[in-house]
Amino acid sequence: MKLISGTTALSGAAVDNDILTLPKRFIGKVRRLQVRNDSGAQRILNFFDRFTPDVSAGVAAPAVTNVERWRMIIANASTITLDGTEYPLFKLLNLFRVTSDAASAAIIVSYTIELN
Amino acid sequence: MAYEIITGLTLERAQWKHRIHGIKPLPNNLKFSEVWKDKGFSWCGGKFFEITRSVVVPYSLSYILPNNDYKDIDLSNATSGVKLYPETEGRVYEMLVGFKPGNYHCILYIPSTRPLLGLGYSNMVPDVTDADKRYLAAIKPEDSPAEDPTVKLWAIKEYDAWNLRLFVLDGVGYEKVVVELKIAKHDIKELPEPPENFTLIKHHAELESTW
Numbered sequence: 001m002k003l004i005s006g007t008t009a010l011s012g013a014a015v016d017n018d019i020l021t022l023p024k025r026f027i028g029k030v031r032r033l034q035v036r037n038d039s040g041a042q043r044i045l046n047f048f049d050r051f052t053p054d055v056s057a058g059v060a061a062p063a064v065t066n067v068e069r070w071r072m073i074i075a076n077a078s079t080i081t082l083d084g085t086e087y088p089l090f091k092l093l094n095l096f097r098v099t100s101d102a103a104s105a106a107i108i109v110s111y112t113i114e115l116n
Numbered sequence: 117m118a119y120e121i122i123t124g125l126t127l128e129r130a131q132w133k134h135r136i137h138g139i140k141p142l143p144n145n146l147k148f149s150e151v152w153k154d155k156g157f158s159w160c161g162g163k164f165f166e167i168t169r170s171v172v173v174p175y176s177l178s179y180i181l182p183n184n185d186y187k188d189i190d191l192s193n194a195t196s197g198v199k200l201y202p203e204t205e206g207r208v209y210e211m212l213v214g215f216k217p218g219n220y221h222c223i224l225y226i227p228s229t230r231p232l233l234g235l236g237y238s239n240m241v242p243d244v245t246d247a248d249k250r251y252l253a254a255i256k257p258e259d260s261p262a263e264d265p266t267v268k269l270w271a272i273k274e275y276d277a278w279n280l281r282l283f284v285l286d287g288v289g290y291e292k293v294v295v296e297l298k299i300a301k302h303d304i305k306e307l308p309e310p311p312e313n314f315t316l317i318k319h320h321a322e323l324e325s326t327w
Contacts, residue, residue: 025178027216027292053290054179056187067289093180093292116216 002115003031010098012105019096019109028092030069032112033082037074037104044101045109046071051094066097088114131264136210136300137315138170145314146208146304152319159205160272164314165304173301175200178294181220184286186244189295190228191269192277200299201271208272208302208317213280214265215257216294222255224267225279226320236327244283254283262296270317 008019022028047070053062069090074080082089137143144167153161179187190197202209223242224232233253234241243249260267269278284291
């Protein structure tokens with residue numbers, strides 16, 4: 001089993017942040033996600049998978065696509081931990097991203113992703 | 117030694133490696149059916165060969181596709197193909213094709229407009245635009261998993277193009293289709309006499325099942 005683990009701190013200036021890009025030949029399964037919010041306010045976080053599909057029979061000129069995979073509301077000064085050890089939380093195809101409803105420093109996202 | 121413990125890695129390798137040919141002691145004699153000669157491959161049609169050199173080359177392909185849609189992958193060396201065929205006579209490629217898990221399936225075509233498999237009744241051939249017939253002759257990822265592929269394709273120089281029609285199931289959003297290939301390249305030498313044991317390689321015209 002191949003696992004990738006890491007941590008991303010949301011930038012204070014941006015509402016969206018790239019977390020990581022998967023290797024092209026792999027599919028990701030999110031096995032653990034932990035978010036710590038010390039931004040001073042409740043935040044809504046959206047986790048996205050961004051990719052440009054390949055040309056297919058039905059779509060000759062594919063566009064960049066964002067698929068929302070998870071959404072959470074997290075109170076200030078709190079931690080949410082999601083465990084996908086038994087069943088993955090969600091699948092990823094390419095670029096894992098997170099957006100916040102407001103520019104927020106002091107939000108930390110930690111993750112463990114299984115590569116298949 | 118009375119017994120040996122086969123390690124996980126050895127077992128994993130043996131799963132697909134026992135399905136391919138190679139130099140001795142692996143199965144190493146091939147015969148191309150007579151039909152190949154009729155189809156313009158006189159250098160091999162109806163003849164027996166011994167594999168004199170062999171090596172396995174892994175390769176993979178991946179595509180992100182929308183649901184209820186498909187992509188055709190031409191495995192040949194044509195301009196639009198992914199170029200997995202030999203470039204000289206006297207050489208044959210034995211390809212094992214496996215798939216990583218996902219919400220999709222594959223239908224084989226050769227050449228690109230003719231499905232390899234179908235049934236005898238009129239129009240009972242695969243059709244991904246039809247809600248029912250898209251499942252006809254479908255190879256699901258679990259039928260030929262990437263780590264233990266069961267689909268084998270043979271290719272020689274200028275043979276008709278094997279075509280993988282990769283169809284993503286409806287209702288799943290998007291899917292990443294990953295095709296894992298083990299390509300065994302064989303140099304072959306013609307045998308003057310038929311060997312005791314050999315593998316018969318049929319032309320796809322003999323395999324098409326619309327009967």
